Amino acid sequence: MKQTANKRQLAKLIQQVERLAPADKPLNIMEVCGAHTMAIGKSGLRQLLPDNIRLLSGPGCPVCVTHDCEIEVYLELARQRNVIIATFGDLLRVPGKKGSSLADARGQGAKVSVVYSTMDALKVAKNNPGKEVVFLGAGFETTAPTVAMSVIQAQEEGIENFSVYSLHKLVPPVLEALLLDKEVKIDGFILPGHVSTIIGVEPYYFLAREYHKAGVITGFETHDILQGLVMLLEQIREDKPCVEIQYRRGVLPQGAPLARQVMARVFEPADAWWRGLGLIPKSGLRIRESFRNYDAKKKFNIPEPYPNEKEESNKNCACGDILKGIKLPQECRLFGIACTPLNPVGPCMVSSEGACAAYYRFTEYGGGWNEAR
Amino acid sequence: MKQTANKRQLAKLIQQVERLAPADKPLNIMEVCGAHTMAIGKSGLRQLLPDNIRLLSGPGCPVCVTHDCEIEVYLELARQRNVIIATFGDLLRVPGKKGSSLADARGQGAKVSVVYSTMDALKVAKNNPGKEVVFLGAGFETTAPTVAMSVIQAQEEGIENFSVYSLHKLVPPVLEALLLDKEVKIDGFILPGHVSTIIGVEPYYFLAREYHKAGVITGFETHDILQGLVMLLEQIREDKPCVEIQYRRGVLPQGAPLARQVMARVFEPADAWWRGLGLIPKSGLRIRESFRNYDAKKKFNIPEPYPNEKEESNKNCACGDILKGIKLPQECRLFGIACTPLNPVGPCMVSSEGACAAYYRFTEYGGGWNEAR
């Protein structure tokens, strides 16, 4: 079921992209999803594209956009003697406001259990009846239903020492937030494959209707991405932006209604803070009152919305503008000085494939290595 | 304040013992206290005494006389996930009915904290609020007041996760139990120094009055023991048994009334089972009803007096007769076969200076090493 293309097929697709690339003006295409960013990075695709097609890496790594103030909150939780933090490995090294991460906290004595699935987190809770297990629910619409299932299961099985600290984020609202900026220089979106598996096409309609932006829901193989690009470029050339699905083996137009029901049973939309982007209305998920016993924020009395703490942690981080195609990483004052991959400030540096991290590693502006061609 | 004698003084004392030793009949002198047994062993005294003065090692090591059924009970406790056993190191290697000890249990995952004082056990309780700390209260009248103090302190400070499993034993009742046997061949007792620090002389009066046995409360230096022996031999020679104090720097005739009060506030006498000796009336201490919250037997619902379990664990163990001077270790059917120092059955083998252990190690009947002269 895994599908790979051969070299000739790939070369053909690149030719198509080259053919479709406008000669006159540069195009900014944002791949929203971190998995796309990873796939593009591994394939070396960026270097092979025509110079006037720029791929911008979006805010699509759910752990990278976790706000540093919230990181401080869960680090505080992690330090409580009776608490075990259960988390996906992805979150382990993401630093908070003061530069330290869950990995650091663990080094200082916090109990952190790295799990691959919420089912494992429930097992940790069952195996540690004397402890409170707090699962860090990070992730977009793809992950949220699995976390919701675990809450429902905990309720059904009467597992009382389990709760979720919801850091979940939603994709369409952040896209809208980026587009609200008048200066934004994005022409089209490579839309996330697996988020769309859940939400389908409808939530993206506003992109074309309201902002006149192209969008293609795309798979994660190199040929998927190239085909998605071709479809995007065709939309742009014909000036008929819409939402197409390239990734038809993974996404139905209607998405996954049952998963959305499960998610809606446990969560409701809420304003959310994004690292480097600030507060975005209705861009997150909070646990409904009916599941309050499983809401770590309520169980541990974490004040919401954290007055005094919710201001942008570093006003100098230019991530917002970088994500909008307005600035380049090297135009950020912190780039390479206060902000490096080992000590990142904004999401574009936290993600190892984020724009700032990539520039730092692979260009003359960063560590001194030139990107290879 | 530690007093040691020089060689001449010791030689002089030995001469006095030799002079007082009856020529005609052998005398059996029991040193009741394990610390005396240790001191005698370390000094090599036994070999220097006239042949017709035999030193019998009594039931005076409080951990060695802990009944193997009770060991099984606390091993069971130790296996409970939420329990930390706090214990003096002495108890660590004493095997239960099935041959395994606390050290084994610890190897299998039990949490065992070796402490030097009940104060340390209270600290363990304070530092582990989520756990139940059970202190194994083993020891005679010397130790019981210190354990009683910890119970009082736990009550005063509201430490609720602390309890005591009382294995305490009393010295006078076991002496009486030995003497009840018509065949008993004990002529006099080297009485325990530090037990007497607490109880004074009165509780021993029955020895002379009812059983016509000599008794001297003795200190633990070699010269103390020799002087105690001299005093005993004088009592015997003059046929005027009584209770004398050799160890006057450590024992007042009235004992320590405050320590006895503290002990009596928390504990009350109760029948107790002795390893190798069986049930002896009023020879132990149980926690009073008023401190029931600190009584591990009540807290963990341990049935008393353990019907079906309290029968003598090994009827073939001859310890009772050995302690009475009726039998020698090599006359026990288990000696050196089912019962060895590494896998002891009765208290005389459990104690490293017990009669059976000493015979096993140092005589031709045991491991093959001849006792050196």
Place this chain on the structure above:
Amino acid sequence: MKRDKILLAHGSGGELSRELIEEIIYPIFDNNGGQELLDSAFLALEGGRIAMTTDSYVISPLFFPGGDIGKLAACGTINDLAVCGAIPKFLSVGLIIEEGFPVEDFKKILRSLSDTAASAGVLVVTGDTKVVERGSADKIFINTTGIGIVPEEVSLGPTEISVGDLIIISGTVGDHGMAVLCQREGLSLGGQIASDCAPLSDLAELLVSTGGVSCMRDPTRGGVASVLYELARQSKMTMEILNEAVPVHHAVAAGCSMLGLDPLYLANEGKLLIFARPEKESEIMNVLRNHPLGRAGRVIGRVTSRDDSGKVLVETELGAKRILPALEGEHLPRIC
């Protein structure tokens, strides 16, 4: 070093490990002259050079398809000697055991250590056993220290690497790492893959005897990627590998896609990464193809140019060349 606490990542073979070694350990043990980053010590003793190397093994699970910690402890140290051109001769074994560790498992582990050493002609000559309280160690840790004889004419190492050298791997990559990870993450292997754990001294000796090897490594923790990264820096060379040329067992590839991992970063315990003079290619490939531990050997890249900072490029399926990044911290399963 920025952090004031040691983290797991400090021992993961990645960026922070290097920091720990270069910034803390090396300045303290400054008696090594130029060989600070070599894993094995060359000792000038009367009568010849001997090599000495040490490693502690702290793997969990202790038993995995294809081996156990005992086999690993023998292979790892033997292989560290072998890759520097030494003929492994003697091993010491230092055991730290958590109380409560089953004797049966202990025996199994020691037997497998002993058998593995014996199969490579190596004697275990001295040992030490410590037992620590439950909770003070994770079941069992094994240190093995090995010494071997370095033939007069042999000289291998990063400084011997030249532009033009071929980069050869002796077989499929990531088998050990995936076998262990599957056990840890509850994936079932269905007998598809096992750890490649094996002593490589025999194969290494044959390869060295061709006279065409400039440097060798056993790409263990951190995988082929980390070894390449380290050697590129040490030799100040640019190295290029061809992604498609790297042999990966199809089940390892499947496991990697299931766990979000890259086989180039997975540990191997029975593979040699060989830098070879191009004129000796056929001789070296012959040795590999005729040895049970080298049958799947392949040329995966080459050293392309000098470069003061040193770097590794990967040629992708698209024909693009991208940087091979260093592993930062632990290599954990990812969901994103």
Place this chain on the structure above:
Amino acid sequence: MKRDKILLAHGSGGELSRELIEEIIYPIFDNNGGQELLDSAFLALEGGRIAMTTDSYVISPLFFPGGDIGKLAACGTINDLAVCGAIPKFLSVGLIIEEGFPVEDFKKILRSLSDTAASAGVLVVTGDTKVVERGSADKIFINTTGIGIVPEEVSLGPTEISVGDLIIISGTVGDHGMAVLCQREGLSLGGQIASDCAPLSDLAELLVSTGGVSCMRDPTRGGVASVLYELARQSKMTMEILNEAVPVHHAVAAGCSMLGLDPLYLANEGKLLIFARPEKESEIMNVLRNHPLGRAGRVIGRVTSRDDSGKVLVETELGAKRILPALEGEHLPRIC
């Protein structure tokens, strides 16, 4: 072996340790010929004999009056080489660190290891670092493996012990054990005693050069008593020591009476127990008296006769002779 689980006592240097080594470890590593119970390996390498020895250090507390685990890790292995007559040359260091261990402490420990090795003319030539999860190790464990050169004419060991040999201790016993215990049991030393932790290679070499030494040991875990017990069994000799002759610091004696312990069973980390030909007594005592680590040296006993089972007798203050029993299990403070 009767038990199916490893207990603390299996590593305590006492009876169960011997059981573990003789019944489990030795039968598996059966390549040592007659030297199975020697702590160091003599290796016939071309050009001469070298000795190799390994030990892991798992002490708690890590820092104690007079030293730390780093100094200990250097001394212990250097001393193990020294007592077999080797000139220590090289050390490897294997570190297992619990995550969260403070870097400052780590540096302090490594520096002290390095300085101690340097002071004995020993080079640390190779190392390895592993970090394990919190709770998977107790702060830090160190393995050191040492190799040394054994001069042609030197031949020391239990089989060289003869009837008539003097038993000499190079200074007061139990200082290290008491310094560590006091820290652990919350006794305050008031600056009275410190660990004797020191590299003994220089002193040992001087002693060996008298030609009068038949065997040496550093009486570490289990103390003088355990070493005597072990050597009596290995040499099949009866040994006698005079209790009063054994030098004990008065504060160590006091600590022992407070904790219910015997100084003969306490660990030393800077003392030599020497078996010496009686005709060389004055020469050997001279070496001791003129060396900073041997000033308090004393003859404490002698080898009195052959005895197939081997035993150790202690002459007491009463002039009686009693058996010196082997340590069974851990040496713990007692209340009775």
Place this chain on the structure above:
Amino acid sequence: MCVAVPLKVVKVTGNMAIAELEGISKEISIALTPEVNVGDWVLVHAGYAIHRIDNEEARETIRFLEELYEANCK
């Protein structure tokens, strides 16, 4: 942002299933995709099947690639 892998379901037990790829198998939850049967391919994310892959749709991509190939060979 969300890694999901196509796996083939080889066993179903209530809400749980065993799914495999190239012989490597894994226990997954199908609570979000109860329609799944043995033999189906599913997309698995964080231990949960989130989508049953329609064979027709899957073939679509293959067809597309084949066309590309032919176009290229012409």
Place this chain on the structure above:
Amino acid sequence: MCVAVPLKVVKVTGNMAIAELEGISKEISIALTPEVNVGDWVLVHAGYAIHRIDNEEARETIRFLEELYEANCK
């Protein structure tokens, strides 16, 4: 059966005291012997002072030993 050591009290703080022997000191409880003062010798068992040693009685043993010695020397 019950090891107790004579220690000299050097500091008293409520129910607790510091006691020492040959420069080695230890925190002990004097809850069972509240009459204890700095300078007193006490018998300590399992961390508790269980007896204040009367100097007169202590000298008694010394006297006895001295007499023995003299008897011997005569």
